[in-house]
Amino acid sequence: MSSRILQPGSTSNDGDAVFSARRQSIASQVYTQSEYSDSEIGEQDNRWDDWEAEDGMGAEDTKCLFCVEIFPSAREVFAHCTASHGFNFLQTRQRFNLDFYQSIRLINYLRKQALVVNGFDQISTWTLEGNESFLNDDEFLRPVLEDDSLLYAFEELEVEEDFSANDQDHHPPLDTTILMPQGDARKMGRSPYEDIETTTELEAKLLKQLRLVEERLFATKVQLQNTEMQFQEYRARVKESFFDTLEDATARSIVSQTRQENGDEDRDPTAVMVAGDEGNYYFNSYAHSDIHQQMLNDRVRTEGYRDYIYENKDIFKGKTVLDVGCGTGILSMFAARAGAAKVLSVDNSDIIDKARKNIEENGFQEVITLYRGKIEEIKLPCKVDIIISEWMGYFLLYEAMLDSVLIARDRFLAPGGILAPSQTRILFTASSDESFLNDHYHYWNDVYGFKMSTMKEGVLQEAVVDFVSPETIVTNTVTIKDLPHQTITVVDLDFISDFELEMQRDDQICAFVGYFDTWFSRDGKVVPLDVGITKDELKRHDLNGFTTGPVITTAEETHWKQTMFVLQSPIELKKGDKIKGTFFCIKNINNPRALDLRIKYEIQRLDSVAEDHRHCRPEDKAELAFYLR
Known part of the structure; x- marks a missing residue:
């Protein structure tokens, strides 16, 4: 492996949408001086049987989008919002053709307004214009309420499901032309009731109701087919996203030579099929x-x-x-x-x-x-x-082999069994080392007397795998992801984490730095965040382990080195200044063994006059995209 990994990429927001669809919350766990508490994303054990509640909404009470009233289901929340606050979420979503992510943003925006706007719970009419900026603001993909059931229930509801037969004079019958997922149109066939002539008003009313029921039955059948097809698409995408999408489709696992010779080639019913890896590279x-x-x-x-x-x-x-x-x-x-x-x-x-x-x-x-x-x-x-x-790769998760280990755990580990290693932790800090910036970025300013600025393009989007000297570390170190191997799931390996770094001396920041620590325990129990990786701490807690972080001697270095996220220009800071931000990590959509990484941050500088007061300049905010390929 080369010491530097070069990878082109773009700053498209497509990755944000994919990431946000996978995650519904943030993980923020700090290693030493953290102010944050553990808020691991989602449930640790999201299985299909957790979704068995009717409409996906029956598990727990749901709060109104505007006021403090609580209802037992999402359907009743939306009905209340329509009746009491003049806002029909389902019709609004259909009217403006809001996609999944825009709908999530709308719900979280209203949740946020209910928290910060006085009198918001008294609103009797609220409308959407369809061009509001928050509909495209990824800030509102982050749930305002923990375990907000509306975020996964709204797709189960239809705009017209609450219409009753008594509403037929006020609402037209369903359109009998139904669009299938592939774009095909299905038209409802001729009804056997169309030629019936009615002689009384009651007969006409009953016939009309019968036609309405027939139309709804047809629409329900088509919707069921749509749902089944979408589910198959979803399953295919899960396989493509979580497993080895580039593996040769013809490749098949071969059981041991001994078992083949015995003719025992029956397939294990617990096997997890994965997509192929073209060329088995x-x-x-x-x-x-x-x-x-x-x-x-x-x-x-x-x-x-x-x-x-x-x-x-x-x-x-x-x-x-x-x-x-x-x-x-x-x-x-x-x-x-x-x-x-x-x-x-x-x-x-x-x-x-x-x-x-x-x-x-x-x-x-x-x-x-x-x-x-x-x-x-x-x-x-x-x-x-x-x-x-x-299984560990650069920045711990590169190559996605942990996915396979967790599948092995779920398939083969006996109750009470343990994994070795039992826990890993991704750590984050900042360095003043500007050697990479000078050697690989500013190099193009003068090449034998010629300027070659175009060669700089994409250089700083390449996450750099190299050794960082511990003397260049200028902030505290925080945990951005803790991975207890006994319980963590594959879906948890994509994550968002808030972080806060504080300058330990007057200096500059030229790069953020990521690395990981590894623990082996005798029983698989979780290693607390306040337990470090020094030999004394390991011995005191009856643990084994090692770090891949910046070290003093070459004897302590590992082939994983550290991962650097290099800034375009150094940032001069004072002791006590803080860098607050959010770290995003997601598997690449086209190659799940690669990583797409994003850092969003702002600098909070200590005020030279008012002690402990911090301010942020407009130029002290940034959002950067990086890649490991």
């Missing part, structure tokens, strides 16, 4: 010896795993261990030597052939069984007690 990149030598030479990494396993042999003795992405088999052999009764080693790269020979050469073939295939699809003979895996 990801797995092929791990087929060669050089990349494994680079990782094995990372002593912090390799000895961190070895020490945890050897210092806790009582945990491994007699247990069944699963090694996800086993590579050369080094972690599997550590586990076998520590006394594991059985080790199941899985990899989808050609390296597994060399791993098999390594294991035979060291005499562990009776303990370690190798399986070639993807963990999402492969069939294993039993549940396991421990899952070990070295």
Whole structure:
């Protein structure tokens, strides 16, 4: 791997919309001097069976958009808003053709107004013009109320669902031309009631009601078909977003050589199908010896795993261990030597052939069984007690291998089992190091006497993987994502986090810096935020672990280095000045192994006259986009 990752990109807001659709709240967890409390995004265990409440609205009471009244369902909230506040949300959404995100913004905007505008609860008429700026302001994608059921219930309701047969004289019948998702039109066939001649007013009224019911039944059938088709689309998109979208569609997991020879090729019903990886470029990149030598030479990494396993042999003795992405088999052999009764080693790269020979050469073939295939699809003979895996990428989440480890956890980990490592934490700080800015950005100002400014384009959108000297760190360090592996879900790996950095001395900021810490625990319990990664703290809390942050000696450096988000111009700041902002991290929509990252911040400078009073200049606000490809 090269030490710098170069990736072109754009500053399109499309990623914001995709991200916001996945997340409904923010995570803000600070490592040391944080003022924030844990507010992890969404539920930790969002399963399909959590959506079984009727209309998705029956789980808990819902507050009115304008006043403090509470109602048992979203339907009743919207009916109340229409009757008491003169605002019909469903008709307004249809009238202005508001999409999902605009509807979310509208709900949150009204929630915000109800909190800050005096007398807002007394409004008896409220209308929308359709061109309001907040409809396109991503600030209003962030929920105002925690667990606001309206944010997922409004799509279940139709504008006309509350019309009764008695309203037929005031509302026209449903249009019998229905548009399907593909753009096709379906027309309701001829009704058998059309030729009936009525002789009395009562017969005419009953016939009209019958026609209305018939039209509604037809519309309901078509809507059901639409919903089924949309659900299939949704499932396809989930697979595309969360798994390996570029994998060869013809590639299939191969169960171990022994199981194939026995003819046991029945598919595991718990297997998770994933989309293909065209060319298998990801797995092929791990087929060669050089990349494994680079990782094995990372002593912090390799000895961190070895020490945890050897210092806790009582945990491994007699247990069944699963090694996800086993590579050369080094972690599997550590586990076998520590006394594991059985080790199941899985990899989808050609390296597994060399791993098999390594294991035979060291005499562990009776303990370690190798399986070639993807963990999402492969069939294993039993549940396991421990899952070990070295899955971490640049900025922790690059390459998206944690997704596979979490799927392995859900498929194969026995109750009470543990993961190693058990927890990771993404940390965020700022550096005064301007070497990258000078060497790779300002370089183009004078190339043998020529200006080449156009070559600067896109350079600073490339997140830089390189070593940062600890002497250049000028702010405190905060946590922007805490990942307890026992409970976190795949959907939680896309995140938004607020942060607050404070200058520790008078200096400049040239780049934000991200890195991660890793913990191994004996029982899988969560490591509190106030527990650091120093050797003394690890020993005191009976933990193993290591950091990938800026360190003093080369012996402490890791192949992950640090990830730098370089600013176009240095910012001169004083001790006590603060940088407040929000960090966005999302898988790239076209390649889920890559990351799209965004930093939105403002500088709050200490007032030179009034102590502890801070002000923000217009030029001290920015929103920057970065990429890891």
